[in-house]
Amino acid sequence: MEKKWWHQSVVYQVYPRSFYDSNGDGIGDIQGIISKLDYLQKLGIDVIWLSPVYDSPMDDNGYDISNYQDIAKEFGTLEDIEQLIKEAKDRGIKIIMDLVVNHTSDEHAWFIEAKKSKDNPYRDYYIWRKPNEGGNPPSDLESIFSGSAWELDDVSGEYYLHLFSKKQPDLNWENDKVVKEVFDMMNWWLDKGIGGFRMDVIDLIGKEIDKNIISNGPKLHPLLQSMNKATFGDRDVLTVGETWGATVDTAKLYSDPTRQEVSMIFQFEHITMCWDDEHGKWRPKPFDLIKLKEIFNKWQTGLGDQGWNSLFWNNHDLPRTVSKYGDDKNYRIESAKMLGTTLHMMRGTPYIFQGEEIGMTNVPFESIDCYRDIETLNFYRDKIAEGFTHEEMMVGLWANSRDNARTPMHWNESHQAGFTTGTPWINVNPNYTDINVEAALADENSVFYHYQKLIQLRKEMPVVVYGDFELLAPKDKQIFAYTRTLDDSKLLVVSNFSAKKTSFTYDKPVESCKTLLSNYSSTYDLKQPLALAPYESAIIQIG
Numbered sequence: 001m002e003k004k005w006w007h008q009s010v011v012y013q014v015y016p017r018s019f020y021d022s023n024g025d026g027i028g029d030i031q032g033i034i035s036k037l038d039y040l041q042k043l044g045i046d047v048i049w050l051s052p053v054y055d056s057p058m059d060d061n062g063y064d065i066s067n068y069q070d071i072a073k074e075f076g077t078l079e080d081i082e083q084l085i086k087e088a089k090d091r092g093i094k095i096i097m098d099l100v101v102n103h104t105s106d107e108h109a110w111f112i113e114a115k116k117s118k119d120n121p122y123r124d125y126y127i128w129r130k131p132n133e134g135g136n137p138p139s140d141l142e143s144i145f146s147g148s149a150w151e152l153d154d155v156s157g158e159y160y161l162h163l164f165s166k167k168q169p170d171l172n173w174e175n176d177k178v179v180k181e182v183f184d185m186m187n188w189w190l191d192k193g194i195g196g197f198r199m200d201v202i203d204l205i206g207k208e209i210d211k212n213i214i215s216n217g218p219k220l221h222p223l224l225q226s227m228n229k230a231t232f233g234d235r236d237v238l239t240v241g242e243t244w245g246a247t248v249d250t251a252k253l254y255s256d257p258t259r260q261e262v263s264m265i266f267q268f269e270h271i272t273m274c275w276d277d278e279h280g281k282w283r284p285k286p287f288d289l290i291k292l293k294e295i296f297n298k299w300q301t302g303l304g305d306q307g308w309n310s311l312f313w314n315n316h317d318l319p320r321t322v323s324k325y326g327d328d329k330n331y332r333i334e335s336a337k338m339l340g341t342t343l344h345m346m347r348g349t350p351y352i353f354q355g356e357e358i359g360m361t362n363v364p365f366e367s368i369d370c371y372r373d374i375e376t377l378n379f380y381r382d383k384i385a386e387g388f389t390h391e392e393m394m395v396g397l398w399a400n401s402r403d404n405a406r407t408p409m410h411w412n413e414s415h416q417a418g419f420t421t422g423t424p425w426i427n428v429n430p431n432y433t434d435i436n437v438e439a440a441l442a443d444e445n446s447v448f449y450h451y452q453k454l455i456q457l458r459k460e461m462p463v464v465v466y467g468d469f470e471l472l473a474p475k476d477k478q479i480f481a482y483t484r485t486l487d488d489s490k491l492l493v494v495s496n497f498s499a500k501k502t503s504f505t506y507d508k509p510v511e512s513c514k515t516l517l518s519n520y521s522s523t524y525d526l527k528q529p530l531a532l533a534p535y536e537s538a539i540i541q542i543g
C-alpha cells in the first residue's frame with residue numbers, strides 16, 4: 001500500500017462553539033482556537049478537524065450554512081481563519097474543514113432565490129415535489145431530526161425536501177450547476193492551504209428520492225470520483241466521509257486508493273450497536289463487549305489494502321466515551337486511558353474529540369430547558385407526545401443527547417471552567433472543578449499525558465501504523481486483547497473493559513517482553529498470566 005502522511009496522523013476535532021471563547025460573548029471562536037494551538041501541539045496531534053465555522057443562522061450549530069465562503073460573525077472573520085491555517089501550519093498542524101453539502105441553510109442565497117418562483121434559475125438547486133393527491137406531503141419520508149422530511153412552501157404550493165431540519169433544505173445533486181458550485185467552492189478553500197475535508201453525511205448526495213433511495217445511491221460513487229478529479233485529487237490532502245450506513249464492502253468503494261474517491265470514511269457500527277431497533281439512541285441498549293470486538297475485528301481485518309480505517313469513540317454527535325464504554329464514576333481516569341489505548345493501537349487514523357484527552361464525561365442536565373441541540377429537543381417533544389414519560393426520555397438524553405459532547409471545554413477550575421468570561425451558550429458540566437486542562441497538565445499521571453504517549457507511539461513505531469491486526473480471546477466477556485504485527489515487530493494490547501479484576505494468558509512463545517504503556521504504571525511478565533485490575537490496560541512489545 002502506498003504510504004500517505006495521514007496514515008500516521010492523529011486528528012483532533014474542535015467544535016468551535018464550545019472550545020474557547022476569546023471575547024466573552026459566551027461562544028467559542030477562531031481566535032480562541034488560535035490561542036490554544038500550543039496546547040494542541042503539546043498533545044502531539046497533526047490535524048485539526050474544524051466543525052463548521054461558516055456563516056449560518058445556527059439552527060443546527062453551523063451544519064446549516066448560509067454562505068460557504070464567509071465565516072459566522074460569532075466565530076470571527078475570513079482573516080481569522082487564514083491566521084488559524086497559518087499559525088497551525090507553523091506548528092506542523094493541518095486544518096481540515098467540514099464540508100456540509102448535502103444541504104444548505106434555508107437562509108442561503110440559493111434557497112432564497114429558489115423560493116421566489118418555480119421558474120427561478122435557482123429553483124432546481126433544491127428538491128421540490130408537488131403535494132400528493134390528498135394535498136399531503138409527497139411521501140411519508142421522515143426527517144432524521146423527526147417529523148416529515150417535506151416542508152410546504154406556501155408561495156408555490158410545492159414541498160421541498162429536508163432530510164434534517166426544515167431550515168436545512170437538501171441540495172439537488174442531479175443538477176450540474178450545483179455540482180459545479182460546490183466543486184468551485186471546495187477549490188477556493190483548498191487554495192487557502194487547508195489540509196482536507198471532513199464530508200458531512202456524504203453518503204446522502206447520491207439520493208434518488210422518487211425511487212426511495214436515500215443513502216448510498218447509484219450516483220454516489222460517480223459523484224465522489226468527479227469531485228476527487230475536479231478538486232482535491234491532485235492535492236495531498238486528507239478526506240474523510242461521514243457514512244452512517246457503511247459496511248466493510250461499501251467502505252472499500254469509498255476508500256480503495258485505486259478508485260480515487262476519499263482517504264477514509266467514518267463507520268458507525270460500534271456506535272449504533274447500543275441503539276434500540278425501534279427507538280434508536282433514545283432507548284439505549286446495554287453495551288456488549290463481545291459484539292464490540294466482533295465489529296472492530298471485522299473492520300480491522302476487512303479493509304486490507306483496499307481502504308483505510310478511521311478510529312474514533314466520540315464526536316460532536318455522540319456521548320462521551322468514558323461515560324458510554326467506561327466508568328465515569330469509580331474509574332474515570334483508568335477507563336478513559338484504557339479506552340484511548342484500545343483505540344489508538346489499532347490500524348487506522350485516530351480522531352480525538354475535544355475534551356476526550358482529559359476524560360470529560362456526559363452531562364447530567366436535570367431539566368430539558370438546559371438542552372440546546374435541535375435533534376434532542378425535537379425528539380423529546382415528539383417521543384413524549386408518543387407516550388414516553390419525561391423520566392424515560394431523560395435516561396435517553398443522559399446516555400445519548402448530542403449535548404453531552406457539546407458542553408464547553410474545561411480549561412481550568414475558575415468561573416465557567418475558564419471557557420468564557422461571560423455566560424456560556426450552554427451550561428458547563430459541573431464536574432469541571434475536578435476535570436480540567438490545567439489540572440491534567442499539572443499531573444504526570446493524567447489522561448492527557450497518556451494520550452500524548454499514545455500519539456508518540458504511533459509516530460515512533462511503524463507497527464502501530466501498518467501492523468496486521470489479530471483479535472485474541474474473542475469470546476472473553478471482560479477483556480479486549482489483540483496483537484499488531486509488522487515484519488519482526490509485534491505488539492500485544494490487552495484491556496480489561498470491566499470494574500472486576502481478571503487475568504489474561506498469552507499462550508504463544510514471545511521473544512521479548514517490554515512494557516510500553518500501562519494505565520496502572522505496571523510492568524508485565526508474560527511468563528505468568530497477566531493479573532488485570534479494573535479497567536487496566538497495557539501495551540507490551542513482544543517482538
Ligand code: NOJ
Nearest residue numbers: 060063100164200201317
Ligand atoms: C452530521 C453532523 O455531524 C451533524 O452534527 C449534523 O446535524 C448533520 N450531519 C446534518 O448536517
